[in-house]
Each structure stands twice: as structure tokens, then as C-alpha cells.
Amino acid sequence: MxxxxxxxxxxxxxxxxxxxxxxxxxxxxxxxxxxxxxxxxxxxxxxxxxxxxxxxxxxxxxxxxxxxxxxxxxxxxxxxxxxxxxxxxxxxxxxxxxxxxxxxxxxxxxxxxxxxxxxxxxGFSGVVRRWSFAGFVQTHGTHEYRRHGGSIGTNMTPGRTLPNLKMPGxxxxxxxxxxxxxxxxxxxxxxxxxxxxxxxxxxxxxxxxxxxxxxxxxxxx
Structure with missing residues (x-):
């Protein structure tokens, strides 16, 4: 201290x-x-x-x-x-x-x-503003996903979202x-x-x- x-x-x-x-x-x-x-x-x-x-x-x-x-x-x-x-x-x-x-x-x-x-x-901010994510590609048919954070999970193992991921908040x-x-x-x-x-x-x-x-x-x- x-x-x-x-x-x-x-x-x-x-x-x-x-x-x-x-x-x-x-x-x-x-x-x-x-x-x-x-x-x-x-x-x-x-x-x-x-x-x-x-x-x-x-x-x-x-x-x-x-x-x-x-x-x-x-x-x-x-x-x-x-x-x-x-x-x-x-x-x-x-x-x-x-x-x-x-x-x-x-x-x-x-x-x-x-x-x-x-x-x-x-306030409540998305991953682009909060964590400086690059976002998704802007072309080739991308819809409603440009400022998303991408995948937050793996597969059946462990079958859950791991803690401490950079997400909106x-x-x-x-x-x-x-x-x-x-x-x-x-x-x-x-x-x-x-x-x-x-x-x-x-x-x-x-x-x-x-x-x-x-x-x-x-x-x-």
C-alpha cells in the first residue's frame, strides 16, 4: 500500500x-x-x-x-x-x-x-470502440456484421465461452x-x-x- x-x-x-x-x-x-x-x-x-x-x-x-x-x-x-x-x-x-x-x-x-x-x-460500448477491434470485411456480401467481434467460443470442448474475453461492455x-x-x-x-x-x-x-x-x-x- x-x-x-x-x-x-x-x-x-x-x-x-x-x-x-x-x-x-x-x-x-x-x-x-x-x-x-x-x-x-x-x-x-x-x-x-x-x-x-x-x-x-x-x-x-x-x-x-x-x-x-x-x-x-x-x-x-x-x-x-x-x-x-x-x-x-x-x-x-x-x-x-x-x-x-x-x-x-x-x-x-x-x-x-x-x-x-x-x-x-x-457508457456501454462495442468491441471496435472499447478494444480497437478492426471489424469484419466491408465487401463480398457482408451484412450486419461489420462491427462484430467474431467468434467467442470453441467447439463441444469446452462447450462454453471462456472468461476474460474482450467483449462489449x-x-x-x-x-x-x-x-x-x-x-x-x-x-x-x-x-x-x-x-x-x-x-x-x-x-x-x-x-x-x-x-x-x-x-x-x-x-x-
Whole structure:
């Protein structure tokens, strides 16, 4: 389990920055302006160590009474998104419940980080779109079979469809991790974190950013 220091943020989109040598780098912009520490988990009480982060302000009328009571007890503004990240005792000791997060204390330009997000959901899709199947031949009398996946079985033995075949189904809406990305810029005043490369997820999607496990830069193709 990854217990490296990390935070959550909201993906604003992508833009580009110019380096000193004039080359252009594409970056993903992460917003942490509404990020606060909503709670902590301790080994004595919970059996493990973690920090609970809250993101995006919410109206109390949209929350259950139990959630409202929890926020009031912690003296924290109601948040729409809560995410618990496991960590070590040293990292958890840096935060107090209700405090905001200073990006400059956690990330530096050039640092290697691991990111995680939820990909765009594309609904029920066929094999051509979901798995990039080539489809059937378009000529010589082909009817109603152009985008089919072909045979899914064998013969009397085993007499059934084998599991894990690439077939139509839900496409997207999966948790995907992208490792070894480099921090391009840290804007502590505006609470913006710019990371070189793409991060899975739509605009305003939830993103998790942690210190890199492997600690080496991602190879460029």
C-alpha cells in the first residue's frame, strides 16, 4: 500500500508552459484552493495512520445529519468530497484538523510524483470502440456484421465461452494511476499545482497526487 505523502485536488484542465530553452511542455493544472484537513486517523484509535482531506465547499442542506455533525465537531467547513490517504506518523503530525494545506511545503518543481484519477465514463460500448477491434470485411456480401467481434467460443470442448474475453461492455469510469510524472510549477499563492503530462479524468475531476514511489522520471517516447 502506498503511504507516501500526498494530497487531493481538482483537475482544472491542461495548458502549456515555456521552458528557459524555448521548448513547450504540456502540463495538467490541479486546484487545491478549497483543500483542508477534515480529520485524522491514529493507530491508537483506528489501528492505522491516515489524513482525511476535504475538497470543494458544500451546502449543509445537501449533507446528511451525521455528516453535518461530524463537520461541526471537527470545526471544519462542510465539504463535498472527502478522501482518506494513509501515511506515516511523521507526515500526519504536520497537519492539524481544520488547517489548510500549503503546497510549497509538500511539492517542489522537478519533483517526481504519482497521480491517480478516474477516467471519463463512456457508457456501454462495442468491441471496435472499447478494444480497437478492426471489424469484419466491408465487401463480398457482408451484412450486419461489420462491427462484430467474431467468434467467442470453441467447439463441444469446452462447450462454453471462456472468461476474460474482450467483449462489449462498460468503457471508462476506471481508477487509473500514472506514475513518475514531474512537477513543473508550484503556485502557492493561487494554490495551483502544475504537473508535466496528462492525468486521467475530466475537468473538475478528483485527482490524488503523492510523492513518487520509484522516484525516477518517466521515460518519454
Amino acid at each position: 502506498n503511504t507516501k505523502p500526498g494530497i487531493i485536488g481538482k483537475k482544472l484542465g491542461m495548458t502549456q508552459l515555456y521552458k528557459e530553452d524555448g521548448t513547450v511542455q504540456r502540463v495538467t493544472v490541479i486546484d487545491t484552493s478549497s483543500l483542508v484537513v477534515a480529520g485524522k486517523r491514529t493507530k491508537e484509535k483506528d489501528g492505522y495512520v491516515a489524513v482525511v482531506f476535504g475538497l470543494t465547499d458544500a451546502k449543509e442542506k445537501h449533507l446528511a445529519k451525521a455528516q453535518q455533525a461530524a463537520f461541526k465537531k471537527a470545526n471544519v467547513t462542510a465539504k463535498r468530497t472527502l478522501k482518506e490517504l494513509r501515511c506515516d506518523d511523521e507526515f500526519a503530525a504536520k497537519f492539524e484538523v481544520g488547517a489548510s494545506v500549503n503546497l510549497a511545503d509538500l511539492f517542489q518543481p522537478g519533483q517526481i510524483v504519482d497521480t491517480q484519477g478516474t477516467t471519463r465514463g463512456r 462498460q468503457y471508462g469510469n476506471e481508477t487509473v494511476s500514472v506514475l513518475n510524472l514531474k512537477v513543473a510549477r508550484v503556485d502557492a499563492e493561487k494554490n495551483l499545482l502544475m504537473i508535466e503530462g496528462g492525468i486521467p479524468g475530466p475537468e473538475n475531476g478528483l485527482v490524488v497526487i503523492r510523492h513518487g514511489v520509484k522516484g525516477r522520471e518517466r521515460k518519454k517516447r
